[in-house]
């Protein structure tokens with residue numbers, strides 16, 4: 001296959017996975033629409049409603065599989081072949097893939113079926129953002145990105161992002177359920193507040209060391225190799241640090257009287273906001289970031305005497 | 310992973326504490342210390358630290374982007390003095406940012422020291438014995454079996470050990486306790502935050518970082534006088550410079566001519582010949598991005614490149630007043646570059662040149678510009694000045710306050726537009742300028758960061774602590 005046909009395959013696979021995610025969302029919506037009518041404590045394991053739920057999960061599995069194909073083909077389309085995370089479009093593609101993958105991996109272990117509709121809706125929304133606003137043709141990377149640290153650093157950052165996102169979804173639901181008095185419907189059927197808090201904590205407790213590894217170990221090592229300085233406070237680094245500190249605060253909040261539960265969930269969501277802002281937002285905000293994947297920079301206009309490569 | 314149930318070991322019981330108003334000095338001191346080292350304070354300080362870090366990503370920072378900072382100052386004359394006072398251009402060295410993290414570190418020390426002591430004592434103490442009456446425990450279960458008590462106890466102890474409990478077998482009971490590894494991990498994590506900071510501080514105090522532009526074919530030896538810019542740590546001593554030297558033998562770049570990134574340069578390779586000491590053997594190294602050269606504990610990085618047109622200026626008497634490769638600094642990714650020549654000893658009048666170099670000259674919208682970074686159609690375009698050219702100032706800036714621009718007969722500015730090999734006579738018998746050729750330069754960054762292994766050990770410890 002030629003590079004162009006790999007690229008076309010990737011684009012088609014993105015579209016196809018979008019369609020399948022959409023079908024999964026529909027299946028989950030059918031499931032939850034039916035569940036609304038039943039008392040919250042009635043467990044449904046057979047019949048159409050349960051089928052719709054299982055179909056939703058099955059479709060999500062297929063969609064994540066096709067999503068993987070899209071990523072792999074993207075990497076194959078580049079010359080030389082590389083990992084498919086070299087610009088914003090590719091990051092978003094990879095980030096949403098890991099959200100989906102982690103959801104499926106944790107599905108059994110933490111009984112996450114109830115998260116299905118939200119996870120799928122989240123992925124679908126970001127995929128649309130990626131396709132509509134962020135799409136770029138496959139292109140060679142700037143020199144600094146050709147490093148095995150690209151693989152290690154970005155994979156760990158993206159996995160942590162996936163885990164934090166799942167944790168954040170649980171925290172949002174915690175806050176909603178806390179204020180809800182409904183006896184039926186989606187919120188009523190969620191796990192109780194204690195369990196939501198615990199699931200959210202588990203996700204964050206998994207994500208935090210991974211994020212620490214990405215941001216405070218591999219990031220500085222790579223920055224040192226490429227730009228000669230471990231930590232330069234460039235905007236991307238600043239925001240990665242902010243995210244780290246906010247999540248450390250979250251872990252504390254969960255163990256501090258008066259901050260448990262509600263406030264901790266809010267801190268977790270602040271963390272998630274900083275995380276996604278850094279992932280997508282900062283690139284549009286700041287032109288001084290050395291992490292400029294978006295623009296084809298060779299000579300950095302900001303630093304004439306120390307032109308970056 | 311960690312045990313999901315939090316235990317509030319750091320936060321103290323606040324209800325039991327009297328208010329500060331009715332305390333004597335000693336009690337007040339204790340009260341304050343308790344506040345500072347409480348988990349709630351740590352939490353608030355962490356959130357404050359996150360908040361305080363934000364401005365540095367919005368306002369350009371002097372250390373990160375000095376040009377951006379000076380542009381920002383020019384654009385906001387009213388805000389600048391206020392921002393200046395607040396330290397907005399160097400947030401991460403500012404007193405208020407430092408205050409937050411220093412408080413956090415004090416709080417951290419104040420909380421890990423007592424926790425370590427408690428931990429140490431608990432580790433040496435036996436797990437508490439089983440209560441006589443099981444139903445006093447909040448979680449309990451009853452089961453009757455025909456096995457002998459000895460068997461049951463042995464099996465229970467074995468099972469608990471398998472699950473990594475610390476087990477004490479009593480006469481007719483088994484008791485066990487768990488969670489030590491988690492608390493140890495927690496302590497290690499908090500301790501490692503300090504280790505990382507110590508590592509960074511050592512790097513900042515004893516290390517240095519410097520940059521130098523070296524023209525292809527020329528050399529550098531590691532001596533303070535040879536650096537273009539040099540930022541030492543406050544405890545750095547000149548004799549810490551390792552006595553190496555190198556020559557840039559060759560420099561190659563690949564220019565992409567097609568595809569969505571056409572115009573981008575790649576695969577920079579600078580071939581160095583270096584000596585670790587003046588007497589050691591000469592070795593070669595291909596210096597590339599992501600592949601610094603390590604000499605002893607110093608590292609050498611390739612961080613930039615550009616063109617140095619070779620320019621010769623003859624004065625009114627026909628003598629050579631200036632000659633050599635002249636570093637022009639790129640202003641954008643097409644490598645359109647800006648540079649200056651100062652012929653301070655030219656007779657009868659000093660000569661200053663200032664202008665642009667275009668590696669691939671083209672006219673875009675009627676303006677001269679470069680359309681590509683490689684040398685396809687190089688052109689040098691310079692304005693000429695005469696008067697006091699002030700050679701003492703930066704070699705990249707021509708101070709024009711005591712000069713006069715050289716004009717054509719029709720009153721328009723005189724401009725030298727030159728191809729390689731051209732010589733052009735200046736008006737008024739000032740002399741002539743020759744564009745002899747083009748060389749390349751590399752920007753080399755050299756740094757030494759002692760303490761980096763300590764910092765690395767710290768972060769790795771932190772990670773292990775988190776996983777514990």
Ligand code: HEM
Nearest residue numbers: 248251255315316318319346347348351416417420502775
């Ligand atoms: C006064 C200072 C501090 C106190 C009293 C304190 C106390 C604690 C305690 C008791 C825990 C255990 C919570 C639990 O079991 O879930 C904890 C966890 C944690 N602390 Fe601190 N801490 C302090 C400072 C810091 C600082 C400065 C940082 C970060 C820079 C930090 C980062 C963390 C993290 C990430 C955890 C979670 C560890 C885990 O879940 O395994 N702490 N802290």
